[in-house]
Amino acid sequence: MAGKPEVTAFFDPRTWSVQYVVADAARKKCAIIDPVYDFDEKSGQTASANADRLLEFVASKGYTVEWILDTHPHADHFSAATYLKKKTGAPTAIGEKIKDVQKLWKSFYNWPDFPADGSQWDHLFADGDTFRVGDIDVRVMHSPGHTLASITYVIGDAAFVHDTLFMPDSGTARADFPGGSAKALWNSIQAILALPDDTRIFTGHDYQPGGREPLWESTVAEQRAKNSHMSKLRTEAEFVAVREGRDKTLPMPKLILHSLQINTNGGRLPEAEANGTRYLKIPLDLLNGAPWG
Template structure:
């Protein structure tokens, strides 16, 4: 299939508690699809987990007569749990993430003091490298390595659609933070330039939206719209200016409220901790580490 003619059907599902968007990306020719960045519900006050958000995706896939070919994560999320493992258990579809997840695992296994944790990416069925290609049905997919927000972030370019995770937001919201362990504003700048080098008509689908000014949630723009109107890229036209803008802003931001909850789950492929002798699962919290 000609990449220029490959236009997947993209359905976004907005999660108001986290501001995150999970996606179903479908090839209408074959009814094959991929799920991108699925959410496992978690309430930190009660410690309760649930699968409501992920089950919405399964219901949608069933209603549309689709079959799931891939369960894809763009990066290890710091503000919600990944439902990748749950969806694999329900569907048998393979899971995948970028190969640099091993760098995140090595970093965070030290933070959590888990010397026996396997930091080899084996928690996923496939680790994608920079420039690797694959297909969803007949849709061509190319993987871009997009570090900066995390060490392991990747972008999936699926036909005319780029899933840029937490690198860019919609234009009125700017760009993602780069102050997590392993983050880098300079790396983020170069990742953004790679995305902006895609054709202007490329649809850009973001990982989060925080409803600037109380507007309705948005998650789609184009490369042309990002070039013309992204508030951070308009204000900072050079790498040095962008790094200064991004680092200044990041110093004002609190850490995501779920970062210490989420990383121990998400660097393990979305698996919750194993039950202990009493049948309950427990999260581990490193104090004074961030």
């Protein structure tokens, strides 16, 4: 894939999320990947501080936003895709398997009239699709396992893998959400690690093990050599056993039931009710068996 994009990361310490502005600096064109819309579950307040920070950076560089991209429907924060589309006019996109996630969650939320057809985004990407950011080639890889709809964007020499691989000292992402699969995750990671050794890997979360500073960039070679799972677990069976064993000990993300009703709807907040207030809908006893956090 031709090109070396300028990658600028924005870390959100509330959700340990990494958001990216990926640019063809020469052409002044960019894409925004996995933007966060702020939500405080304790007070119910929403805000656009993270998204506005991205917009301020884009304006300071004189960039035009060509795409607003999500790698998957996030379970730990709201997507700012719809907010940023209103601000920039840029099209939103996600992987085409979002339709499978929508079908699953519309039943969980008892939304009989919810359109589970991906129409909430401007474009749905299939495995192998290509497009450009400025003059830099982009290829889409379907990377299921963490979710049914997870995709990787390979933009020039940079791969945005979100919840497949973490930094080498943190291993791999969980695969126990509805529709997740440790076996599928193994296969997705193998495809990512088959990219050229010097491919830059950008992950979507960092949980700062040991209290270190947040990190988000590595390479395929570093992941293959040092990832705490992939450098040690040599077979699919070994990986699945370790991944599933670890996942059984993890409580659900605190915002999963809040976030999926927003993120399966393209980052749209619920419509205000007659009194002018928006309400979230939280199904009780849906995710039975998960450890209590």
